[in-house]
Amino acid sequence: MDVKVFKSSPDQPPPFESSGVVGWLKANLFSTKTSGVLTILALAFLWKTLPLLISWALIDATWSTSPVACPPDASGACWTFIVVKFRVLMLGLYPEHLMWRPIVAFFLFAGTCAATYFRWIGTRFLMLLWLLLPLPLFLLINGSNSFQTIGLVPVEQSLWGGLMLSTGLAAIGIIWSLPVGILLALGRRSRLPLIKAICVTLIECIRGVPLITILFMASVMLPIFLPQDMTINNLLRVQIGIILFSSAYIAEVVRGGLQAVPPGQIEAANSLGLKPWRVTWLVVLPQALRHVVPSLIGRCVALFKDTSLVIIVGLLDFLGMIKASAQDPQWLGHDAEAYVFCALVYWAICFSISRYGKSIEHRNQW
Numbered sequence: 351m352d353v354k355v356f357k358s359s360p361d362q363p364p365p366f367e368s369s370g371v372v373g374w375l376k377a378n379l380f381s382t383k384t385s386g387v388l389t390i391l392a393l394a395f396l397w398k399t400l401p402l403l404i405s406w407a408l409i410d411a412t413w414s415t416s417p418v419a420c421p422p423d424a425s426g427a428c429w430t431f432i433v434v435k436f437r438v439l440m441l442g443l444y445p446e447h448l449m450w451r452p453i454v455a456f457f458l459f460a461g462t463c464a465a466t467y468f469r470w471i472g473t474r475f476l477m478l479l480w481l482l483l484p485l486p487l488f489l490l491i492n493g494s495n496s497f498q499t500i501g502l503v504p505v506e507q508s509l510w511g512g513l514m515l516s517t518g519l520a521a522i523g524i525i526w527s528l529p530v531g532i533l534l535a536l537g538r539r540s541r542l543p544l545i546k547a548i549c550v551t552l553i554e555c556i557r558g559v560p561l562i563t564i565l566f567m568a569s570v571m572l573p574i575f576l577p578q579d580m581t582i583n584n585l586l587r588v589q590i591g592i593i594l595f596s597s598a599y600i601a602e603v604v605r606g607g608l609q610a611v612p613p614g615q616i617e618a619a620n621s622l623g624l625k626p627w628r629v630t631w632l633v634v635l636p637q638a639l640r641h642v643v644p645s646l647i648g649r650c651v652a653l654f655k656d657t658s659l660v661i662i663v664g665l666l667d668f669l670g671m672i673k674a675s676a677q678d679p680q681w682l683g684h685d686a687e688a689y690v691f692c693a694l695v696y697w698a699i700c701f702s703i704s705r706y707g708k709s710i711e712h713r714n715q716w
Contacts, residue, residue: 442511
């Protein structure tokens with residue numbers, strides 16, 4: 351009697367139209383008739399505009415590092431303008447012979463960002479590091495009469511500007527508005543009527559006005575109500591206004607995360623005998639913040655872009671320096687290069703923040 355043994359046939363390759371490049375195009379660009387029409391229109395638009403853009407930005411552009419202005423009949427971009435104005439765009443009118451101080455501050459800030467991204471140190475120490483980081487950075491950039499012997503000569507804050515000012519306002523605003531916003535969110539959910547009323551009033555009053563109004567009030571109106579012998583630096587007033595504005599919005603974001611925590615988690619923690627503050631710190635907040643990571647990252651990106659509004663109170667941030675440099679009589683007519691460079695820098699920073707937020711979501715860590 352013959353014994354027949356079943357042998358499975360080898361796996362067949364997937365259909366050609368559903369795999370590889372063809373499959374990706376069909377799934378992402380031509381999945382429906384509407385998608386196919388929009389894809390064709392987008393390709394036609396790129397076919398008409400992309401060669402002109404590449405020709406203007408790369409092929410016909412002037413890349414000389416000479417401080418001489420580009421010829422007026424040049425058909426391409428004049429990136430010489432960016433090279434010549436680069437120091438002003440980055441640091442404003444900061445003294446050239448003291449440039450080593452903001453450069454050291456930049457490396458300290460970049461090192462802290464790298465330690466945050468790659469998780470080189472623990473979370474608690476990292477939080478403490480971010481909270482204390484503004485102090486040495488401010489001492490380096492501002493200087494002090496007590497440290498003149500080591501080269502930290504005081505520098506007028508009116509000379510600060512450019513990308514240094516924008517990142518400084520945004521970084522300090524993010525560092526301090528996050529804990530203040532969390533406290534406001536917890537206060538809004540407090541069972542104590544006075545604390546809840548104060549937090550609700552503060553949040554709603556700040557959210558009810560645009561940032562430009564808060565900056566104007568902090569810069570122009572606040573000194574009127576201060577005693578004659580009391581003065582607060584304009585930059586400090588603006589920074590406080592930015593922190594309060596961002597804190598109000600972060601408070602509402604965090605409140606949404608707090609409401610997403612299941613009540614059973616709190617009841618289970620209470621049943622273990624944990625004190626209320628430990629329940630909040632160890633059980634509620636970690637889950638609430640994990641729920642709202644995308645929204646918090648969005649607020650950080652929005653805050654960085656909102657720093658461009660400080661120009662109305664006399665501070666020349668990155669965008670303000672772009673405008674001022676484009677109005678230099680020697681470099682008139684190079685507004686396009688200035689704003690393209692500005693857009694690329696803003697996009698690079700905002701995209702980096704977004705990618706970091708994405709990595710937090712993937713690692714499920716805070």
